Amino acid sequence: MCKQQLIKEALKPLAKSEINIGVLGGAGYVGLVTGVGLAALGHQVVSQDIDQNRLEMLRDARSAVYEDGLEPILCQLIDIDQISFTDDQPGTIRSSDAIFIAVGTPSLADGAADLSAVIAVAEQLRDEISKYTVVVVKSTVPVGTIDVVTDILSQKLTPGEDFDVVSNPEFLREGSGLIDFFAPSRIIVGSDSERAMKVLRDIYEPLLEGHSVVNVPWIDASREIPYVETDVTSAQLTKYAANAYLATRISFINEIAGISEKVGGNIGDIVAGLGLDPRIGPGYLQPGIGFGGPCLDKDLRALITVAGENSYDPVLLNGVLQRNELQLREVMNKISGALGSSLYQKRVALLGLAFKEGTNDVRHSLSIRLYRALRDQGASVVGHDVLALDEVKELEPNLEVSSEVSDVLAGAEVVVVLNSESVYTDIDWSSAGLPGQPPFVVDTRGVLDIAALEANEIPFYVLGSTA
């Protein structure tokens, strides 16, 4: 029995399937959720990774990546031997009927996707596949990558006979990854092989049949799940289009927030009014410091690169990216404006260091970029986060952090709120700042209690509003 506390009956494992699945990159955000989800559907899963530290934690049902509700389900799956964790890539490949590739595809300096990890596992697959295997690319990869993987495997193997390569892009949102696995908005599968398509249908069948696998209140397993079968190019491009669109909404609302500020509007009311339009909806319409994190920025840059490589000028997407860069500078200007000409030794508190609320992921967090910009101008920065303090310490050992919001506020000359964690909405402002000198508060998310700020005579700025 693993050490994690077991939430009794959280998981109702389905009858064991005949399908053996290997997940390469199985200790990452996408790989872990994919492996756990597929194991919960009754498949036998081996999750392989090169990160020994993460593997060791996972064998003990502890996850280095934060996902609500994941550890108890993982614990149950380990106890019934439905999932295991290994660094043995050749063994994982040889024992699997389907291999899910979930390795990282970060940005290269020129914006293109770095496919080195995908290529490395493709070469291993080429050398180890010994029976018909469906290779499922879950990593976000630019159009053309499925052909690259197919070409590598074809150096030793015959497509259609020894293997098929399928695109099955992932749409999970960090922080609600399990919900997105068990009740996904859609599943998209791209292939020209009917044999491989059948295997994918079999893998996802328990979900599509509406079986309730996890018994937790926050997952509505009864919803019908749209299942889209298409060609590989369209599947890959759908993923990039989705992230480019989400990024566009964020840049759009930040632009509206900028205009609103100039003309005396209230961005909170504008967002509410926009979101009520069923053609628009409320998602991804909160103004803020801009989009960061592991996906939106890198995927937008990769799509722009692909467009350029194909002689297409993506003027809109370039504008989305430029607007995002501008946003960080505007927040920086607000801070400088409050502190006068020099930031040297000025105390600035940053609330929210992960790339968004509800996650411990600090990869490409704009809060971290803001910290670096402030540090480079000599400011003394202190930070708080609800979930990501360990990750911040690893990434930025010189950034002073505290798990207590009140410690971070004490002595601060400027306080910048960067995400919408509920602890920030409930702040007791009475002891913030220096003795007799309240801080200037920059609320980039419009989440603070304005009445509480006013009651404590704290000067403030809410992004997108003149009030």
Ligand SMILES: NC(=O)c1ccc[n+]([C@@H]2O[C@H](COP(=O)([O-])OP(=O)(O)OC[C@H]3O[C@@H](n4cnc5c(N)ncnc54)[C@H](O)[C@@H]3O)[C@@H](O)[C@H]2O)c1
């Ligand atoms: N994080 C998200 O929210 C999200 C959502 C949808 C899609 N994606 C895409 O999924 C992919 C993975 O993203 P992630 O956030 O899970 O990244 P991650 O860095 O958390 O996970 C990648 C894992 O791959 C492992 N790895 C690297 N090289 C390997 C190799 N040669 N063999 C085996 N394992 C190897 C790493 O150790 C790591 O554990 C990316 O393409 C990303 O764009 C991510």
